Amino acid sequence: MDINYILTGMLTGFGVLVFAFVWQTSLSGITRKVVGRFHKRYGPKWYQEFRDIFKAMSKRGITHGWVYDFGVMMALGGIMATVMFMPVVTFVAFGQLDNFFIYVYLFAVGMLGMAMSAVGSGNPLAGIGVMRALTQMVGYEVPFMVIVLAIIFRDGTSSLSGIAAIQQTGGILTWNLVKMPIGTIVGFICLLGMLGKKPFETFIAPAEIASGPMVEYGGKQLGMLMIMHQFATFIEISLFINLFLGGATNIVFFIIKYMIIYILASLISQAFGRFKIDQVIKYFYRWPIVLAILQAGLVVWGRIG
């Protein structure tokens, strides 16, 4: 690897990082406004999330020990590293390395950092929240992986930009949304689980376990976790766009697709109550997994889609 490749990669990755933060944070504010209008409220300013994050960063933080501090940095660092690999339109930092499994492994670094830090705070509610988050992850990862492995088997590549490029060959008809509709539905349900939106909000549950893993966070650590949350949301939705909605040929389409998916997920969140953790697991192992195996069977043996 020559130095040029690394430098360009770093610069592109940094650009993707800035774009991810600015766009996802603005969209969170816009979504709060949309949800407010659904409640017949006026809603906050669209840049409210920026204010929240910088306010949290400006407060005086306390510490619960070095595991707590180190875990927060590990979470933010791991998630930022994952964002840098994400293909956004034509901007792909480290071109040959945007393999799907990179996201799976790097994303786990951030999530484990957060789990470590939350448990390090010593609050039992944080422990319950982390346990629920990991249990829920076991729930949605299995159907999601079945669908993604079917896509990788069909396309013969596990590169995320490669999968997106194959979908872009014939317009909207070659999107996985059209070719694998059942798989897209399963993917969207799993996306709701990843984002922690309402039917699968079990691990946050503010009224039940006082916001779960976040229970002991305040000040700067909370600000860093909020930035991490924005990046994690960006990764999850970009993955969905690249896998099922044909990536994007220019930035406008990317933004439109992103906006539709995120606002749809947030509105669905407003209409549901919260599952218990055993209901989450039973739900994911009943319908999504059956549909995922059906779709994978159609793709692998039926050569349909």
Next chain:
Amino acid sequence: MSKEIKKVEKPEKIKKGWDGISNYFRANSIWMLMYCTGCCAIELPQAMTSRYDMERLGMGPMATPRQADVILVTGYLSVKTLRRVIYAYEQMSEPKYLVAFGPCAINGGIYYDSHAVIKQLDQYLPIDIYIAGCMPKPEAVMNGFKDLIEMIKSKKATGWRKYRDNNAWYKANQIHALGEVRIKDEFHE
């Protein structure tokens, strides 16, 4: 009431630059911890939902004291609940603000002759703003929050600094009322 320990009134130093910027963010993003054991809490749902919509000021409810900026004490406090309010207030990260609702926090209100209720919350915790009314209407609640925002912007909401500077005075008063104030660290002991 122990009168030996004098309250210090430090002149407020106004720092330029970073403090001004962070005060803008602090004023426009206020997360509340609602300590709703008093009857004034009944006016908060109206202020939060579609009629008055607190969220347009950037305010929102939070689940734990660690995350919150302002603690709302809605009405009277018995001796038992005062202890919990002190624990919650000390867990919040600075800068933190305290809003007291109704006359009960000023002089005991209709519980002025009760042996179980503390009369002046100001003796135990620093109060940044009082909201008048028994109970305050949602208009008054919103007005109070607007005033709090103005106070934060003009650096007048300095209760947390007062609490730090006069900690001995407040602690003496708390111990006088409660007997013992010990912040328990149940998880690390």
